[in-house]
Amino acid sequence: MNDIRNIVVLTGAGISAESGIDTFRDAGGLWEQHRVEDVATPEGFARDPELVQRFYDARREAVRTVTPNPAHEALARLDAGWEGHLLIVTQNVDDLHERAGAKRVLHMHGELLSALCAKCQARHAWSEPLIDRPACPGCGEQALRPDVVWFGEMPYEMDRIYAELRRADLFVSIGTSGAVYPAAGFVRDARELGARTLELNLERSEGSYWFHESRQGRAGELVPRWVDEILSIEG
Numbered sequence: 277m278n279d280i281r282n283i284v285v286l287t288g289a290g291i292s293a294e295s296g297i298d299t300f301r302d303a304g305g306l307w308e309q310h311r312v313e314d315v316a317t318p319e320g321f322a323r324d325p326e327l328v329q330r331f332y333d334a335r336r337e338a339v340r341t342v343t344p345n346p347a348h349e350a351l352a353r354l355d356a357g358w359e360g361h362l363l364i365v366t367q368n369v370d371d372l373h374e375r376a377g378a379k380r381v382l383h384m385h386g387e388l389l390s391a392l393c394a395k396c397q398a399r400h401a402w403s404e405p406l407i408d409r410p411a412c413p414g415c416g417e418q419a420l421r422p423d424v425v426w427f428g429e430m431p432y433e434m435d436r437i438y439a440e441l442r443r444a445d446l447f448v449s450i451g452t453s454g455a456v457y458p459a460a461g462f463v464r465d466a467r468e469l470g471a472r473t474l475e476l477n478l479e480r481s482e483g484s485y486w487f488h489e490s491r492q493g494r495a496g497e498l499v500p501r502w503v504d505e506i507l508s509i510e511g
Contacts, residue, residue, distance in 0.1 A: 280472070280509065281360035284437075284444040285351065286462055288367045290451020290478055291495045295342045295372055316426045325421075326407065332422040333405040335369075336388045344376035347450065347495035350503040352377035357507050363440045367452065367459050369424050384431040384459065390423035399423050431458065444471040448502070451495050454481030463487060476502060 289297075314320045314327060321328045344352075351364055355378040364381045366373060369388045373381045386392070391402035396415040402423070404410070409418040425431050441447065447466035454460045463486040467473045475481060475490040476498040484490050491498055 280445045280506070282440075282444050283354075283358065283360065283362045283446045283448065283506070284440050284462075284466065284471075285354075285362070285364045286367070286447070286449045286452060286459060287351070287364065287373070288450070288452030288459070290453075291345075291347050291499070292342075292368050292370055292372055293451070294345045294347065294494060294496050297339065297342055297368075297370055297372075312427060316424075317428055318426055319428075321421060321426070328422070329405075329407045332388065332424065333407055336403070336405075339370045339372075339388055342370075342372070344372045345496050347499035348372045348376035348378070350500040354503045354506060355380050361440075361443070363437075365437055365440075365459075365462075367456065382433055382437065384425070384433065384437065386422070386424040386432065388422070388424070391420040392423040393417065393419050394421055395419040434458065437462070438465070441466045441471070442469055444469070446474065447471045448474045448476065449481070449487070450476045450499060452477065452481055454483035474502070 310331060315331045351373065355362060362380050364373060364378055365384055366381060367385050369383065369386055371387065371389055389401060389403055391400050391406060393412040393414060395417040396412060398412065398414040400413050406420050410420060411418055412420055441462060444466055447463060449463060452459065460483055463473050463483055467486055473487045475484055475487040476495060477492060478494065479492055480490055
């Protein structure tokens with residue numbers, strides 16, 4: 277591992293589940309309570325904006341009640357201690373990586389604590405409810421929606437992500453199902469470009485066969501152990 281300098285880490289719902297944030301796919305998860313077509317598509321928002329706003333207002337409020345877990349804290353420790361290049365690409369819309377102290381974070385699916393104006397396309401830090409249709413701080417229109425990438429929409433900063441994958445020596449996937457594209461394809465891209473690939477997950481993902489190594493267990497146990505291994509390179 278001594279030749280590793282550039283690392284890309286992908287995190288998914290599994291890392292935040294240990295903090296108490298509901299996932300969509302698990303038994304009792306959000307998909308059992310709401311249809312994806314109703315709360316996670318542009319068409320659903322156009323059909324029933326109040327339902328969608330209430331759904332994300334509730335999720336925004338729920339995030340405030342949870343705290344980062346040892347996996348988030350370990351990645352923040354990696355961020356602070358790794359002298360090489362690092363990018364933490366998260367599919368999660370919570371702010372637990374940042375609250376743990378990580379700074380090199382990219383939210384490819386948007387953020388709960390942000391609002392997007394459907395009129396001027398500006399993104400604004402936002403912590404209050406959107407159900408009452410507050411005005412956009414930029415253009416003044418009452419057109420704010422959750423700054424969350426829905427199915428059928430393009431994730432944020434894909435060009436930057438692919439550029440980082442091209443120069444990565446190591447790609448690590450943590451707590452992801454391997455079922456949602458384009459993120460599910462990152463491991464294949466990274467491996468074909470020559471990076472080592474590692475999966476840390478509760479169970480093998482759908483794309484587990486693309487990884488050079490797959491470790492199963494709780495993120496709160498696996499991630500700190502892996503971070504210790506990586507930081508020992510520079511020690």
